[in-house]
Amino acid sequence: MKTNNRLILLGLIGMAILLFPCAQSAFGLSDAFKNNIYNPGLLKPTDSVLKLKVGDRAPDFTLKAVSGETVSLRQYRGKKNVVISFVPAAWTPVCSDQWPGYNIVKDIFDKHDALLLGISVDNIPTLFSWTNQMGNLWFPVLSDFWPHGKVAASYGVLRSDGVSERALFVIDKKGIIRYIDVHDINKRPPLEDLVKELEKLK
């Protein structure tokens, strides 16, 4: 019996070793970042407990943007729908190729009277260097560095290692959360999923 258990355990370890390299490969990373991307490998898909649900009022926050301005969620109340894109960390795969895609679809956001706020727990100098590789972003990039990850924590998307989840929140003009996607951190959310949610806004 003991030998059988050992064999089963060995088999499971073998499977894990075989599957791990397949799972962590392939990000289709842009050459814009050259060899400067740190690959943390395959991570636990999600590692936090969401504190909000669709229909809740989005917690307000005030954060400093890379551009130097200070942005508060409440300033868009009654004026704009807001999409918040939390990305886990600068200079990592997937994150580096997420906001540049949003950068070429401003027209889609405009069509739905929506604004995008990019948030990361990195500090401003890091975000400055990183987002400079993305071209001129049309949306504010906000630093949730200090108190570290306070906004991510208030939304329930701060992971146990101090980075945020890869998460999207769609907030309507009344400040109510209309969509939440706490995505597998290893994958980029398909653009069409977000667009479908924007189309539901009035």
Added chain:
Amino acid sequence: MKKILVCWLLVIMLLLAVASSLTAASSPPVVGGTLPDIKLPIPKDSAEKNYLDLGFFGFGTFKIPEIKAKLVIIEIFSMYCPYCQGEAPNVNQLYAKIDDNPSLKGKIKIIGIGAGNTSYEVGTFKKKYNVPFPLFADGDYVIHKMVGEVRTPYFIGVKINPDGSNRVIYSKLGALGGVDDFLSTLIKLSELQ
């Protein structure tokens, strides 16, 4: 016990086969070699279908050497890649230069493969930059793995021989550089003129 051991061996062999197919190519296509066996869906759009001139109709898949051309330029790109976005007007210009030249039109064709991009994302890129040549989605990175998980943009030039065989004549990461220089380099390498 023997039965369990045999079962695990079979499972591991199966996984090895799956793993090797998933990680098919660890390096990009090599100049002088042949293109991996990439299958693409036959476009629904009739203009794209006519451009590729596959010589058959239907809704299945085709292989790149089945495109009626002497040279096929493949761009591995992503909608999310800033360099690919910046390069899009140059690749369009390359297409226009080929299209405007009667001695090249129909002989050199361009396709794009969106690494990790869904059909919607590829369509968004095509619309944004008015891309005149066919773009294909590779949402699950299947093709991207076959071409060595290259960074983007990555350009591959493939010479198609009359017997249907092919030879990679260009395989390089990064921007085209000058469009005229790029085109003349590929013409020279493919011995087209």
